[in-house]
Amino acid sequence: MSALALTLAACGNGDASEDDASTGTGTGTTADTASNAGGSGELSGSIAGSGASSQEAAMQGWIAGFMDQNPDVDVTYDPTGSGTGREQFLNGTVLFAGTDSTLDEEELAAGVDRCFGGEVIELPLYISPIAVIYNLPDVDAEHINMDAETIAGVFMGEITSWDDPAIAEANPDVELPDLPIIPVNRSDDSGTTENFTAYLSEAAGDVWTHGEVETWPISGTQSGAQTSGMIDVVSGAEGTIGYADASRAGDLGTIAVGVGDDYVPFSPEAAAAVVDASPAAEDATDLRLTVDLARDTTEAGTYPIVLISYSVACSQYDNEADAANVKGLFEYIASPEGQDRAAQPDVAGSAPISDDLRGRVQAALDRITVAG
């Protein structure tokens, strides 16, 4: 692990020549050039990506940071949505993609063709807490406490008033108003909805009976398109409750979620903690670092409602410039500098990945080569 960390540090300085051998993953001269280039300002050309709009803000920050170091590279990211991003990546329109849900078997098979005989790389580089937001301007408590069952009950429409005993019991010090609860959901298919319902279904499956879905399963509800639509609706009336990327919560109140015996408000640290506490997904490999989030965890200090957005690339490209550029960009994204940049509240407010994860990401990135 220390060798890997060293590689990364070296890459940051733009002087990685001696460390490549020690990682044992370098595959000849092309890999050396590619890894040397990361962050050294020697890269040139243009690379395009598209996909999840959840990563858009972070990606803008990363692109700006990366292009500061490599002024000759032109990087674009089009937030077309995860589905379109995967499609465009697989048909070769873009060189890399961002996606909220992992590639399925069919897509992975198509990925071998797209990657010139190589494999698809999936890296969890964007970890973002999803906040449960509410609009109660007259309640001055910092957070309202709810456990998973209560949240599920609210969104199922079973708990209909803010002064319901289930909520009051968890908040002895808060004076709750006698207001109807208006649950708000996303009207479009969304990775945020998928992660939120996954949490409800895993942590409170007895109450939330609709499973993990991308499309909100209950009809007759208030809803908004995209995160901004959700925020607009929640802000638009008193007593609303919804879910959104934590960085967009703004002045709205946020729920402290029950984990074990505690109530944990969202924070980058708590969000990163739950990813580290989670096992790898069943079909994960050294190149696809997909994780099976432990949303029902009881470990203290973890915030279980998290969205992971994966960065997708190829392990092989058909020319050196593409391989080096994509590798350089992803190395910057995974670097402490890149992760801290995205974590700024005015960029994306995401949770920086842990050093352990960074090591495994670097090992995967070292295997990006030129085909043939």
Place this chain on the structure above:
Amino acid sequence: MATAAPTPSTSGPAPVVRAGRTPGKLGNRVFAGISTGAGVVILVVLAAVAIFLLYRAWPALVATREDLAEVGFMQGRSMWGYVAPLLFGTVLSSVIALVVAVPLSIGIALFISHYAPRRLAQVLGYLVDLLAAIPSVIFGLWGIQWLQPTLDPFFRWLTDTLGWIPLFADYQAPARNMMTAGLVLAIMILPIITATIREVFLQTPRLHEEASLALGATRWEMIRQAVLPFGRSGVISAAMLGMGRALGETMAVLMVLSPGYLINFFLLQPGQHQSIAANIAAQLPEASGMGVDVLIATGLILFVLTFGVNLFARWVIARRAEFSGAN
């Protein structure tokens, strides 16, 4: 043609002068070619759109229920089970818009054409036309930021006092329901309807109006006897043109409506209806495979619907033109 004019003054040789004298032949042919070409391009584009829609929609139209089951946002519905509520929502929003906009437009048009002093009429005409220049996303923003909070107390009152009528039952704040969407659409289609109706009213034969006045009619009676009967088909076609725009309106509906896939008349409840265009805009970014085909199929249905409405409007206009020509 323009270059031909100076040639004689250069007193060049005969061939130049001859070419200058007969520019018509070449010019005519070129211009005829260009305008025919432009006309053909329109037809080709229309045909290309229709063929594209049909081609891309075909897999969804013939898909089995099992094929469609993998499309997440359809939630297990059949193709027609999915399209029917969307079609209903599209038509419902347009009808609400028309019910509000047409009487208002007739009033504005009458004021401009028969009541207002000429200078005021001109200014008012400009202002109404200006409404048409506002992008629909601005109407959407306006709907969310201003109209929804403004309508809130009114809708509360409506549901409290008239809630026993299913139309107005169970309002829930914020006002993201079909009524709000219909009202925003009404304002968006106001300019095109008003402009068309105004032109028709202005064409009322002067003799009819004067004859009516000469028989002792007041101005209102004159309008009822001469202007409105003359303009009736014009009003209908203007309404159809407006409906054509309302049917395809995307952004404003997307922004002010909490969508749902039901067929009912609960205008004040959220999550009941959705229009085809807004649904495509909302679902396409995350759609893939069969999902895209399904959305394009709904687009095809919208295309057919708007095409039909516009065709009907043209037909009514054409009929009126013949009628007035015979006069």
